[in-house]
Amino acid sequence: MAEDVLCPFCGCLCDDIKVEVENDQIVGVKRACKLGSSKIRGHERTKAPMVRKDEELVETSYEEAYDRAAKILKDAKRPLLYGWCSTVCETHKKGILLAEEVGGVIDSTATVCHGPSIIGIEEKGLAGSTLGQIKNRADLIVFWGANPAEAHPRHTLRYSSNSTGMFTPDGRKGRKVIVVDVRETRTAKNADKFLLIKPGTDYEVISALRMIVAGKGEIVPEKVAGVAKSDLEEAAEMMKAARFGAILFGLGMTHSRGRYKNVDNALSLVADLNGFTKFVVMAMRGHYNVAGFGQVCAWETGFPMSVDFSRGAPYFNPGETAACDLLAKREADAMMVVAADPVSNFPRATVEGMAEIPVIQIDPFPNPTTLLADVVIPSAVCGVEAEGTAYRMDGLSLRMKKVVDSPYPTDEAIIQNILDRVRRLGDDN
Ligand code: SF4
Incomplete structure (x- = not known):
């Protein structure tokens, strides 16, 4: 049995996989999700x-x-x-x-994936962290245009919303989860707050949140990109009230209208939130x-x-x-x-x-x-x-x-x- 094998599939790079080997052949894979297990077991070559x-x-x-x-x-x-x-x-x-x-x-x-994110980060700088910091400290997770339940199946359990850590012993019960997306994904179904936005409106929604966070909510209209202002205010309050918040964004933000400017704006939102509490941001990388x-x-x-x-x-x-x-x-x-x-x-x-x-x-x-x-x-x-x-x-x-x-x-x-x-x-x- 090979222990602590890394999974060569998604950007989670899970490092706790057990692989059973007999006669130099893989006969079993433990702990990996279906995606990782299929890659490790191998298929048509x-x-x-x-x-x-x-x-x-x-x-x-x-x-x-x-x-x-x-x-x-x-x-x-x-x-x-x-x-x-x-x-x-x-x-x-x-x-x-x-x-x-x-x-x-x-x-x-x-x-063709997070390239625009990298350009946004080059322009704005990144309030980043490790996944370990998020696991151990984050009491608010925002998944924006990301659906880890399908694309990074062990992310929530190992590193984010459902994981338990040194300062997050209650796991999911001790954390709040906000999901922003254009459809109700599996990840969204498990959120405390779901903002269903119109496609291509990430920039507007981020801008509205920034205005509310900055105390300029009076200039935000009653509805932004299909979302009620009261919902945006609630989300902004959750962000400001967090001890340690993390925005984890996916291709839904990076590849919608505005591209790297969406990321640039999201990084600015995180910079703004750091005026109130500790907040970090990370791209959910694929390969x-x-x-x-x-x-x-x-x-x-x-x-x-x-x-x-x-x-x-x-x-x-x-x-x-x-x-x-x-x-x-x-x-x-x-x-x-x-x-x-x-x-x-x-x-x-x-x-x-x-x-x-x-x-x-x-x-x-x-x-x-x-x-x-x-x-x-x-x-x-x-x-x-x-x-x-x-x-x-x-x-x-x-x-x-x-x-x-x-x-x-x-x-x-x-x-x-x-x-x-x-x-x-x-x-x-
Ligand atoms: S989440 Fe699944 S596919 Fe991704 S690294 Fe972990 S085991 Fe592999």
């Missing part, structure tokens, strides 16, 4: 490397797959290296080296190591995502250098996808852009992106078949364990092999 020949993907050797991948990246004028959030930081470091070597653009899945890519990319390049190396030095300008920008404008002429599935998540116009260029996929599992790929390189599952470092949604770095051996190379080794070949091709020219 890509059995061998493949390259596209005569419109068909055919099995090949790793050596040929590395050669083809290196040539595609080396020949491209504007290669895009995308994904990275379901693999470990050691892979990120190699990926950034590879992007620099080929003068490409490197971007992560944050670009287990999306926070890790932001960290590695920031310390290597100065920027957290969407970094363009074509000028010889890192350049960052989302709207110009994000993955979807390059694909929609047909700038990218080759793409490498690592531990991600953009075909399932990107807008249609960008997927059409992917279909027009050579695509390299590195992933343990087949997914819709495989259908477009010209080179497919299967890898070991990080956190199950390979160890490495990952960052939890609160920015805490944790070491992921290897539980069983794998016949597949690690993502890190695959990127290193491609990088070596790219460099050799450069020497030959």
Whole structure:
């Protein structure tokens, strides 16, 4: 039995998982939620490397797959290296080296999830905390545009509303929960106060709350975004009365109208509330190591995502250098996808852009992106078949364990092999 295994699925990065192993096979998973258990137990794998020949993907050797991948990246004028959030930081470091070597653009899945949150945080600053602080101290939790009951199933029990901690021994009974969302989610059903807002009105609602918190409630109309002023006043009072409050926001806030400005405004609300009590704010990150890519990319390049190396030095300008920008404008002429599935998540116009260029996929599992790929390189599952470092949604770095051996190379080794070949091709020219 492997103890204290980290779950390689969502940003909670639960570190208390037990995995039963017999004859180097996983036969049982304890404590993980269904999402995590399914990832750890594994499902259909890509059995061998493949390259596209005569419109068909055919099995090949790793050596040929590395050669083809290196040539595609080396020949491209504007290669895009995308994904990275379901693999470990050691892979990120190699990926950034590879992007620099080929003068490409490197971007992560944050670009289509909490990227606007990061920009909002860069503009405003963050009154942050660890999940441990929230578990041990928070007596008010606000889930805004977030539904952990479905997306982060153990979050409430381990870290937030339903957890018990040093100064929160009564768990859920000792805490108040506010949910702000555009529909009554499972998380909302368990809230003490639910604010059902109209879609795309987060900015207005945050602004109204800020006015009430600041004592300027007389300028707030009787109804804001479908919410009665009295409900907003009640929520504002709950926030001010908390000993330690936390706003945990999800894509519902980040991807509604206003985007990073919503986050910017929410961070200002938290700053305002710190005039009355202790309040913190955190993004509910999705993939287990999306926070890790932001960290590695920031310390290597100065920027957290969407970094363009074509000028010889890192350049960052989302709207110009994000993955979807390059694909929609047909700038990218080759793409490498690592531990991600953009075909399932990107807008249609960008997927059409992917279909027009050579695509390299590195992933343990087949997914819709495989259908477009010209080179497919299967890898070991990080956190199950390979160890490495990952960052939890609160920015805490944790070491992921290897539980069983794998016949597949690690993502890190695959990127290193491609990088070596790219460099050799450069020497030959
Ligand atoms: S909550 Fe997230 S990290 Fe924890 S077991 Fe479930 S999927 Fe894994």
